[in-house]
Amino acid sequence: MSGTKRFGVSIDEELLKRFDKKIEDRSYDNRSEAIRDMIRDRLVEREWEEDDEVMGVVTLLYDHHRRNLSDKLTQRQHDFHDLIVTTTHLHVDEDNCLELIAVQGKGREVREVANELISTKGVVHGKLLATSTGAALS
Ligand code: NI
Known part of the structure; x- marks a missing residue:
């Protein structure tokens, strides 16, 4: 595994509120883990699309x-x-x-x-x- 990088994201306040509610419902402790999982989920979808x-x-x-x-x-x-x-x-x-x-x-x-x-x-x-x-x- 490579090192961890931090980055800032600008996001609409209402969208962030909805995101926080959604990740709370799914028992995430913080946004970072939820975002990492969303990215991995998209990468897996891509593997299927690319016939990997x-x-x-x-x-x-x-x-x-x-x-x-x-x-x-x-x-x-x-x-x-x-x-x-x-x-x-x-x-x-x-x-x-x-x-x-x-x-x-x-x-x-x-x-x-x-x-x-x-x-x-x-x-x-x-x-x-x-x-x-x-x-x-x-
Ligand atoms: Ni049986």
């Missing part, structure tokens, strides 16, 4: 009684085995399963595997959490 190496987590909620669904999801994960880092399966209750699938690869490939899994018929709720390898953030 990224990481993500796909969540899939489904009823395992649904015919062939578990097999289909497993097959799709094997189809993309080079992008899947790990999978965790939680038996939420007697019917519902939640899978957490960590994926790594180029932004476009990771989005593709996420879309393939989430759009599988029978998946009740699916989401892609888009994050980073961290290589460009430190």
Whole structure:
């Protein structure tokens, strides 16, 4: 990590008031950490836009009684085995399963595997959490 620099920012008073309220709601102790997080968040978005190496987590909620669904999801994960880092399966209750699938690869490939899994018929709720390898953030 490189050294820390301080810089001043001119900002509209009303906008700053709204910003302070927002960061207070999110439990930030100070503006600096909130601003650093916003910058990192934008940099991560940029990694995805630029099709850089990224990481993500796909969540899939489904009823395992649904015919062939578990097999289909497993097959799709094997189809993309080079992008899947790990999978965790939680038996939420007697019917519902939640899978957490960590994926790594180029932004476009990771989005593709996420879309393939989430759009599988029978998946009740699916989401892609888009994050980073961290290589460009430190
Ligand atoms: Ni299960």
